[in-house]
Amino acid sequence: MSTAILEAQPDTAVRSFTVTFLIRRFDPDFDTEPRWQDFDVEMYPTDRVLDALHKIKWEQDGSLTFRRSCAHGICGSDAMRINGRNRLACKTLIKDLDISKPIYVEAIKGLPLEKDLVVDMEPFFASYREVQPFLIANSQPEPGKERVQSIAKREIFDDTTKCILCAACTSSCPVFWTDGQYFGPAAIVNAHRFIFDDRDDAASVRLDILNDKDGVWRCRTTFNCTDACPRGIEVTKAIAEVKQAILRGQP
Amino acid sequence: MTVIESPRTPARPAPKRGVNWEKWGWIYMRASGVVLIVLIFGHLFTNLMVGEGVKAIDFGFVGGKWADPFWQWWDVLMLWLALIHGANGMRTLVNDYTSPGVMQKVLKGALFAAAAVLIVLGTLVVFTFDPCPAGSPADLLPSFCEAA
Numbered sequence: 001m002s003t004a005i006l007e008a009q010p011d012t013a014v015r016s017f018t019v020t021f022l023i024r025r026f027d028p029d030f031d032t033e034p035r036w037q038d039f040d041v042e043m044y045p046t047d048r049v050l051d052a053l054h055k056i057k058w059e060q061d062g063s064l065t066f067r068r069s070c071a072h073g074i075c076g077s078d079a080m081r082i083n084g085r086n087r088l089a090c091k092t093l094i095k096d097l098d099i100s101k102p103i104y105v106e107a108i109k110g111l112p113l114e115k116d117l118v119v120d121m122e123p124f125f126a127s128y129r130e131v132q133p134f135l136i137a138n139s140q141p142e143p144g145k146e147r148v149q150s151i152a153k154r155e156i157f158d159d160t161t162k163c164i165l166c167a168a169c170t171s172s173c174p175v176f177w178t179d180g181q182y183f184g185p186a187a188i189v190n191a192h193r194f195i196f197d198d199r200d201d202a203a204s205v206r207l208d209i210l211n212d213k214d215g216v217w218r219c220r221t222t223f224n225c226t227d228a229c230p231r232g233i234e235v236t237k238a239i240a241e242v243k244q245a246i247l248r249g250q251p
Numbered sequence: 252m253t254v255i256e257s258p259r260t261p262a263r264p265a266p267k268r269g270v271n272w273e274k275w276g277w278i279y280m281r282a283s284g285v286v287l288i289v290l291i292f293g294h295l296f297t298n299l300m301v302g303e304g305v306k307a308i309d310f311g312f313v314g315g316k317w318a319d320p321f322w323q324w325w326d327v328l329m330l331w332l333a334l335i336h337g338a339n340g341m342r343t344l345v346n347d348y349t350s351p352g353v354m355q356k357v358l359k360g361a362l363f364a365a366a367a368v369l370i371v372l373g374t375l376v377v378f379t380f381d382p383c384p385a386g387s388p389a390d391l392l393p394s395f396c397e398a399a
Contacts, residue, residue: 178347217273220343246274 019043019099024106045095066117076166080117081106086168086228108171124167127183131191136202147199157196160189160238162231169225169235181214185225185235192238196251203251211246283332290329310393314382323377330373338366
């Protein structure tokens, strides 16, 4: 009996282990092509990939370049390709990865690579701006009052309000990889957020913008975007709802 | 008073008016897909399962089917819907895997030509098929022809 209790004792000592990271480096001053560089980092299972990047930058190679701001999955700065999947480095725990093999970390695809894990986000934000992601209302609320909206009406577009513009979805989309003209999932998600908002009066304008050769019809429902979204937005579903709205001619 | 200008103007030109081919292509794929399920499984069922089944298929079986306007229209509908459906699907693959340019135009042109030739020839055959063409040598005709 006593031995059984002894065996059941959990190993309370938190053990660290060495994890190998293969990081796709690119320094525009010296490199013509990106190259893979490996780093061994001492990690705890509860550490995140972002912690590993910090350790490398602070203790091994200060030239490693990546974006991060809040480090808690809100700002959307540190989207990157981790083991071939678009994830936020600050939300990916070491224990959720297979550490018996090296962990591959590279910049998100489909956007111009600037340095190491940093890409030029301008094409992404350009298509975001094009869908006019701001409230356009023809009426004024009564003086001193807000625009009232029922809970049910708010629920319709609740999912797409969660977007943090990290570009994980857009840069996981195979159509976006080959054709940068495609609006991409993130822009459509943010259009969806206003198209289905009953306080907004410009749904038809946005539907017109997305009813384009490079609009929603280029979506192949690959579901890469839904898988990539760190906020759990059902991106492909939102795109399908915009397609339906275009066919109806109204939200 | 300072007037703040409207901050955002569309970055890409307003979409061209006229037929929205991408939209209609998308709708066509879904509509033709549903119809093709009925047509193809109906085709397989009548050819492979009804009566003697697969053993019944020979020159005479096909000739008999194409003597009936019902099966003529069934097969022509299947031919048109399936070829356009397939060619349009291949077109989206070309769009996905090549960048705009000469190669993309050549590939799309080849797809269009292949589909057009097959549709024209297929339609011609289905509506003009005669298992017993007049004036043919008797030894080349199938046994059920009067001349044979």
